[in-house]
Amino acid sequence: MKAMLNKLARQPWIFSFAAALAVWLITIAHTGGQGAGAILTAALSFATFTIIVGLGQMMVITTGPGNVDLSIPATITLSGVVAMKVMDEDTGRLVIGVVAALGAASLVGVFNYALIRLLRIPPIIATLSSSFLILSTAISYGRGIRIKPPEPLAEFATARLVGIPVMSLAVLAISLMIGLVLARTLYGRSVLAVGQNSNAAWLAGLDVGRTRFVTYVLSALMAGVCGVLLSGFSRGAALNMGEEFLLASIATVVIGGTSVAGGRANVPGIWGAALFMYLLVTMLNTFGASAGVRLVLTGLMIIAVIVAAGGEEQR
Amino acid sequence: MWPTSSILLTTPRRWSRASENLTPDTIRLDGVEKSFGAVQALAGVDLVVAAGECLGLVGHNGAGKSTLMHVLSGNLSPSAGTIAVGGQTYERGWNAAVTQSQGVRCVFQELSLCPNLTVAENARIVHAALKGVGWKDRAARLIRDKLDEIFPGHGIDAADEIANLAIGKRQMAEIARAFTVTEGALRLVILDEPTSSLDAVTARQLLAYIRKETARGTSIILISHLLGEILSASDRIVVMKDGRKVADRLAAEFTRNSLVAAMGSEAREHRRGAVRKAAGDVLVSVQPEPDGGAPLEARRGEVIGLTGLAGHGQTRMLLRIFEGRGAEVKAASAFIAGDRQSDGVFNLWSIGRNITVRSLRALRGGGLIDLAAEARLSEVWKEKMAIRTTDTANNILTLSGGNQQKALFARALASDAAIILMDDPMRGVDIGTKQEVYAMIRAEAEKGRTFIWYTTEIEELTHCDRAYVFRNGPIVATLSALELTEEKVLEASFAEHAA
Numbered sequence: 001m002k003a004m005l006n007k008l009a010r011q012p013w014i015f016s017f018a019a020a021l022a023v024w025l026i027t028i029a030h031t032g033g034q035g036a037g038a039i040l041t042a043a044l045s046f047a048t049f050t051i052i053v054g055l056g057q058m059m060v061i062t063t064g065p066g067n068v069d070l071s072i073p074a075t076i077t078l079s080g081v082v083a084m085k086v087m088d089e090d091t092g093r094l095v096i097g098v099v100a101a102l103g104a105a106s107l108v109g110v111f112n113y114a115l116i117r118l119l120r121i122p123p124i125i126a127t128l129s130s131s132f133l134i135l136s137t138a139i140s141y142g143r144g145i146r147i148k149p150p151e152p153l154a155e156f157a158t159a160r161l162v163g164i165p166v167m168s169l170a171v172l173a174i175s176l177m178i179g180l181v182l183a184r185t186l187y188g189r190s191v192l193a194v195g196q197n198s199n200a201a202w203l204a205g206l207d208v209g210r211t212r213f214v215t216y217v218l219s220a221l222m223a224g225v226c227g228v229l230l231s232g233f234s235r236g237a238a239l240n241m242g243e244e245f246l247l248a249s250i251a252t253v254v255i256g257g258t259s260v261a262g263g264r265a266n267v268p269g270i271w272g273a274a275l276f277m278y279l280l281v282t283m284l285n286t287f288g289a290s291a292g293v294r295l296v297l298t299g300l301m302i303i304a305v306i307v308a309a310g311g312e313e314q315r
Numbered sequence: 316m317w318p319t320s321s322i323l324l325t326t327p328r329r330w331s332r333a334s335e336n337l338t339p340d341t342i343r344l345d346g347v348e349k350s351f352g353a354v355q356a357l358a359g360v361d362l363v364v365a366a367g368e369c370l371g372l373v374g375h376n377g378a379g380k381s382t383l384m385h386v387l388s389g390n391l392s393p394s395a396g397t398i399a400v401g402g403q404t405y406e407r408g409w410n411a412a413v414t415q416s417q418g419v420r421c422v423f424q425e426l427s428l429c430p431n432l433t434v435a436e437n438a439r440i441v442h443a444a445l446k447g448v449g450w451k452d453r454a455a456r457l458i459r460d461k462l463d464e465i466f467p468g469h470g471i472d473a474a475d476e477i478a479n480l481a482i483g484k485r486q487m488a489e490i491a492r493a494f495t496v497t498e499g500a501l502r503l504v505i506l507d508e509p510t511s512s513l514d515a516v517t518a519r520q521l522l523a524y525i526r527k528e529t530a531r532g533t534s535i536i537l538i539s540h541l542l543g544e545i546l547s548a549s550d551r552i553v554v555m556k557d558g559r560k561v562a563d564r565l566a567a568e569f570t571r572n573s574l575v576a577a578m579g580s581e582a583r584e585h586r587r588g589a590v591r592k593a594a595g596d597v598l599v600s601v602q603p604e605p606d607g608g609a610p611l612e613a614r615r616g617e618v619i620g621l622t623g624l625a626g627h628g629q630t631r632m633l634l635r636i637f638e639g640r641g642a643e644v645k646a647a648s649a650f651i652a653g654d655r656q657s658d659g660v661f662n663l664w665s666i667g668r669n670i671t672v673r674s675l676r677a678l679r680g681g682g683l684i685d686l687a688a689e690a691r692l693s694e695v696w697k698e699k700m701a702i703r704t705t706d707t708a709n710n711i712l713t714l715s716g717g718n719q720q721k722a723l724f725a726r727a728l729a730s731d732a733a734i735i736l737m738d739d740p741m742r743g744v745d746i747g748t749k750q751e752v753y754a755m756i757r758a759e760a761e762k763g764r765t766f767i768w769y770t771t772e773i774e775e776l777t778h779c780d781r782a783y784v785f786r787n788g789p790i791v792a793t794l795s796a797l798e799l800t801e802e803k804v805l806e807a808s809f810a811e812h813a814a
Contacts, residue, residue: 186676189684192661196661196662196664197661197662200657200658201661203637203650205650205730206672263661263663
């Protein structure tokens with residue numbers, strides 16, 4: 001039992017879950033136990049979106065130092081706008097709308113990697129500049145109109161099964177799949193190997209270029225999924241709908257115990273971190289903190305959790 | 316608290332009679348122990364180095380040599396025991412700052428220069444005295460003079476960035492840096508496998524310099540797996556085994572065989588028999604580049620050596636074959652890196668995963684990697700290569716350098732590759748392991764595998780069927796097994812271009 005606890009304490013993701021739990025307990029202590037379940041349900045719903053993009057970002061960051069996808073917010077918006085426009089409130093066009101949105105998102109991934117590989121632009125600049133192009137495209141394509149999602153999509157995004165959002169179950173399935181990919185597939189092992197030492201990975205016969213390409217497309221695709229679900233959830237796409245996911249996607253990866261230097265990914269940590277981030281905001285709202293105080297405290301708490309988790313081993 | 320460094324630096328002699336057994340120029344270890352978890356790397360080592368002495372240190376991989384040196388250099392603090400230097404005895408508080416101020420320097424097997432800085436800037440790192448306007452010029456002069464002194468004709472510019480230097484030149488820069496002096500005396504230099512990346516000529520230059528430096532009163536600890544080198548350069552030789560000192564005698568009292576016996580393995584003389592059975596079909600053929608030279612060819616079952624001075628195009632040739640760029644390659648190839656840290660090891664992974672990474676395709680069943688088959692494969696090769704570990708699930712960095720290298724051999728040999736490319740892979744591998752690996756190479760070649768082997772140790776060419784000598788890029792000579800002698804190789808390495 002003690003050995004098991006010790007082993008558990010050494011898992012890098014345990015801190016994010018512990019932090020989430022602590023924040024939740026403080027909140028319900030403050031409310032006197034009121035709404036404890038409702039807060040958890042809401043946290044699961046909202047955290048789901050962060051988890052989806054966090055998983056994509058995690059894969060990108062794991063492919064090695066310097067790799068990061070800053071185009072996630074723009075891709076979310078583009079995918080949401082494309083989905084709403086193509087579906088045009090018509091349930092019959094639901095599938096084609098999803099396909100179009102995910103297709104557009106994948107193209108963003110291809111475009112990002114082309115900038116990185118062919119033009120040799122560092123990922124941080126490449127994805128940042130491409131996000132301006134993507135956002136402009138979304139703005140001109142979705143100009144001014146506000147279209148509601150078809151009913152089944154909105155229902156799926158908000159449905160619950162014994163208090164648990166159905167969407168979060170779907171994302172759980174995606175998470176398990178990514179965990180399996182990392183541990184048991186050639187692509188997953190390649191991501192981890194390339195992230196540790198791309199030179200050694202190449203000499204070990206792995207395809208470094210293809211691994212990174214697939215990863216950037218995967219990240220964009222996850223952002224696309226997030227965009228479609230989010231426009232179903234919040235009853236329409238908006239041009240700023242992706243905004244908050246820039247910090248959120250990176251923070252969940254870091255808090256969740258994934259190595260920023262690459263080579264080590266952590267799927268459970270993404271869940272703990274996303275729940276923590278949402279519950280933190282909820283707690284501060286419950287305390288009646290103003291927007292400014294909320295931002296400052298959020299920043300401080302994120303730093304505190306990263307420090308508590310030990311961060312990277314310093315050498 | 317310990318005395319501040321400046322006192323020790325400015326008045327080294329004052330301490331000479333402070334303790335009756337110590338002279339300030341002696342370093343003395345008493346009962347030094349070091350354990351990592353359950354593994355005891357050093358089990359009570361006593362060691363004394365006299366002023367102006369070259370002490371040779373030998374032992375198998377994992378015998379504790381490198382750990383001992385990391386303790387001496389202050390990178391690791393001992394679990395027990397004392398270290399005395401300059402009349403001062405340390406039980407704790409022995410760290411890198413102290414060793415630096417006491418004039419103890421170390422050249423490690425894993426090179427420690429900053430790759431993004433120039434040679435001169437790296438020299439500045441260990442010399443705080445180089446400051447103020449014009450420090451760069453002074454640092455450049457300091458390192459250039461030392462390089463000229465140790466390695467005449469080295470061809471290194473102080474403004475070269477380390478990352479752009481071949482590994483041999485990086486090693487030369489690091490060695491030269493260890494011998495530079497600005498303020499404070501140089502007391503002891505530890506050289507951990509200094510010649511492993513050097514070619515025969517620069518290795519000789521270094522050994523000659525060691526004589527010169529010890530005559531000035533500096534002590535040197537020389538760690539090497541090349542026993543000839545140890546026997547000729549050392550005044551005294553210490554043999555380590557399983558974290559203990561098992562022999563400590565004057566070098567003149569050892570012979571090659573008695574030294575190997577003290578280390579605990581047999582000396583086996585080997586000569587690759589004359590011409591072997593007719594070789595198989597051609598697997599690799601590389602035509603010379605437009606600037607001339609001879610073509611390269613490797614047949615199934617052949618062991619091909621690449622030689623010449625270090626960094627003259629051998630690694631580039633291996634990479635050409637690996638990529639199939641300008642080379643006709645008819646089978647899959649696997650690469651064994653000599654520069655473990657930058658080209659070989661995956662630091663975050665277990666020994667097992669490091670071994671199987673080249674074989675993942677073959678380990679798939681229905682798209683997923685078969686974990687049981689993976690574990691079996693790494694277990695089989697752990698046994699075959701005799702990798703010293705209790706569990707292949709341990710992290711790769713728990714292994715000593717030589718055992719990490721064995722894991723890289725296992726990675727290539729466990730794969731389905733018919734062509735094995737080796738980039739000077741025996742750096743830092745002890746003689747017992749080398750014999751095992753040579754035997755493995757012979758056995759695999761008999762089974763039809765082709766080895767293309769770049770080596771900086773001319774002795775190893777005796778295992779080859781044919782060797783190509785490189786100079787400034789192209790192949791300048793092709794030597795058959797019968798012609799393979801050190802003289803021939805050196806002659807071809809240095810022959811002047813026909814004017």
